[in-house]
Amino acid sequence: MGRPRKVPEEEAIDRALRLFWKQGYDRTSVADLSSALGVGPSSLYNAFGSKQNLFRRAIEHYASTYTSFIDHALEGDLDVEPAIRGLLREAAAVYASPDSPPGCAVMQSAGAASPGDSEAAAITLEVKAEVERQIAVLIEKASRNHGTRLSASPRLLAKYLNGTLRGLSQLVIDGVAVSDLMQICDVASAACVAVDGPTDPAPTSSSSEGAMRETVQEVEDT
Amino acid sequence: MGRPRKVPEEEAIDRALRLFWKQGYDRTSVADLSSALGVGPSSLYNAFGSKQNLFRRAIEHYASTYTSFIDHALEGDLDVEPAIRGLLREAAAVYASPDSPPGCAVMQSAGAASPGDSEAAAITLEVKAEVERQIAVLIEKASRNHGTRLSASPRLLAKYLNGTLRGLSQLVIDGVAVSDLMQICDVASAACVAVDGPTDPAPTSSSSEGAMRETVQEVEDT
DNA sequence: ACTTTTTTGTAGTGATAACTTCAAAAAGTC
DNA sequence: GACTTTTTGAAGTTATCACTACAAAAAAGT
Numbered sequence: 001m002g003r004p005r006k007v008p009e010e011e012a013i014d015r016a017l018r019l020f021w022k023q024g025y026d027r028t029s030v031a032d033l034s035s036a037l038g039v040g041p042s043s044l045y046n047a048f049g050s051k052q053n054l055f056r057r058a059i060e061h062y063a064s065t066y067t068s069f070i071d072h073a074l075e076g077d078l079d080v081e082p083a084i085r086g087l088l089r090e091a092a093a094v095y096a097s098p099d100s101p102p103g104c105a106v107m108q109s110a111g112a113a114s115p116g117d118s119e120a121a122a123i124t125l126e127v128k129a130e131v132e133r134q135i136a137v138l139i140e141k142a143s144r145n146h147g148t149r150l151s152a153s154p155r156l157l158a159k160y161l162n163g164t165l166r167g168l169s170q171l172v173i174d175g176v177a178v179s180d181l182m183q184i185c186d187v188a189s190a191a192c193v194a195v196d197g198p199t200d201p202a203p204t205s206s207s208s209e210g211a212m213r214e215t216v217q218e219v220e221d222t
Numbered sequence: 223m224g225r226p227r228k229v230p231e232e233e234a235i236d237r238a239l240r241l242f243w244k245q246g247y248d249r250t251s252v253a254d255l256s257s258a259l260g261v262g263p264s265s266l267y268n269a270f271g272s273k274q275n276l277f278r279r280a281i282e283h284y285a286s287t288y289t290s291f292i293d294h295a296l297e298g299d300l301d302v303e304p305a306i307r308g309l310l311r312e313a314a315a316v317y318a319s320p321d322s323p324p325g326c327a328v329m330q331s332a333g334a335a336s337p338g339d340s341e342a343a344a345i346t347l348e349v350k351a352e353v354e355r356q357i358a359v360l361i362e363k364a365s366r367n368h369g370t371r372l373s374a375s376p377r378l379l380a381k382y383l384n385g386t387l388r389g390l391s392q393l394v395i396d397g398v399a400v401s402d403l404m405q406i407c408d409v410a411s412a413a414c415v416a417v418d419g420p421t422d423p424a425p426t427s428s429s430s431e432g433a434m435r436e437t438v439q440e441v442e443d444t
Numbered sequence: 445a446c447t448t449t450t451t452t453g454t455a456g457t458g459a460t461a462a463c464t465t466c467a468a469a470a471a472g473t474c
Numbered sequence: 475g476a477c478t479t480t481t482t483g484a485a486g487t488t489a490t491c492a493c494t495a496c497a498a499a500a501a502a503g504t
Contacts, residue, residue: 022339024340027248027335103334108334113333117244118246128396152405156402156406157409159398159402159406160406162396163390163392163393163406166388167388167389168385170388173334174350180381184378187373187382187414190413192409
């Protein structure tokens with residue numbers, strides 16, 4: 001009952017996502033969203049409550065739609081290196097796809113800000129942590145199933161690959177060619193498995209120069 | 223001649239840099255800068271002309287002061303892997319230092335935005351390109367001097383490491399521990415040199431699924 | 445046709461953004 | 475001490491921000 005919506009909720013969220021993705025959360029005004037959807041601001045507030053909440057819905061939509069590369073990698077039973085290579089390549093393909101804004105929506109919309117300084121960064125926190133968690137699971141499973149020796153622990157490699165994904169997103173923004181991106185994925189995935197030769201298999205050294213920030217927030221150890 | 227400045231230019235720029243670094247360009251208002259320096263906005267505009275220009279000066283200051291890890295790596299005559307490991311570790315140490323805001327100032331201040339959408343991103347463009355250029359030079363020199371077989375061309379590895387640096391900055395923001403960061407640097411640097419075993423030395427494969435954005439902007443090939 | 449329910453468009457709210465105006469203040473020079 | 479030069483502080487300007495008030499519009503139920 002009641003007057004029907006001019007634009008259905010699902011489409012509104014997807015259009016909003018693409019705007020946040022392209023312009024970033026801060027630089028996307030409610031007026032931008034309103035005119036992109038062809039409705040007045042009152043409709044947006046009636047449907048979603050606030051700009052923050054619309055962003056939250058948009059990121060949830062992104063996480064459940066555009067990050068299938070992790071599920072694909074988990075479905076197959078490949079060894080560590082090909083599994084990671086496939087994951088990175090598929091992610092890079094999404095980041096560089098002409099059908100959606102460049103880069104990773106989580107990175108591009110929330111910027112590089114820390115969760116404390118930015119509303120948007122706080123909202124994307126959970127998505128980033130979940131990706132890292134699932135990558136750790138993937139590596140642990142693949143190495144166990146294939147008896148693969150890793151260059152570091154699954155949880156550390158997951159952090160490394162989390163950083164790699166963010167780097168890939170940035171490289172796409174820089175305009176790096178897709179062919180180069182794919183080779184970078186190959187280099188990065190090869191780094192995950194230990195070399196057989198006489199080289200040191202798993203470096204464990206630590207301290208470098210100067211005092212450094214010791215940190216608090218952590219994803220659980222696997 | 224004339225009335226002396228309340229706060230000298232150099233100190234003003236450094237204080238501004240740290241604010242941009244911590245909060246990002248967009249979220250740092252002129253009022254923030256003004257109150258952080260203890261002077262009125264008219265003084266800032268008299269001295270620097272605009273917020274954009276002050277940011278430009280701050281980034282130039284950062285590039286000439288906080289990125290010495292590249293010069294250090296270039297000065298030594300180490301082989302590729304230890305040179306890159308040292309570069310990454312030193313960069314990570316700067317990013318995680320408690321004496322300055324977390325992460326890389328170029329990334330944190332300009333966010334993840336593309337140069338077209340953000341004034342700040344356009345200003346940091348040159349710095350990022352110069353870093354990548356110098357890393358390519360470092361790799362080429364080190365591999366030539368030590369006869370090292372690389373896992374990919376110097377220009378591609380430079381792109382990979384450019385992405386790695388950005389990823390490291392993000393990991394620091396995420397709160398990853400310094401000890402983990404250092405191990406990640408080890409994994410990343412080991413990926414640059416070819417393995418001796420029976421494994422494929424330099425993968426060259428390309429196409430993945432779907433159509434992808436072919437890009438324009440490129441740093442020159444080495 | 446009348447009521448009920450929800451969405452819509454228009455206009456406007458106070459807050460904050462970057463930036464400017466201008467006269468007083470603080471120095472050197474004669 | 476008067477003149478010149480530059481910086482400073484306080485107040486103000488215009489634009490845009492997220493968000494809201496409210497009545498007309500468009501559907502369903504009776």
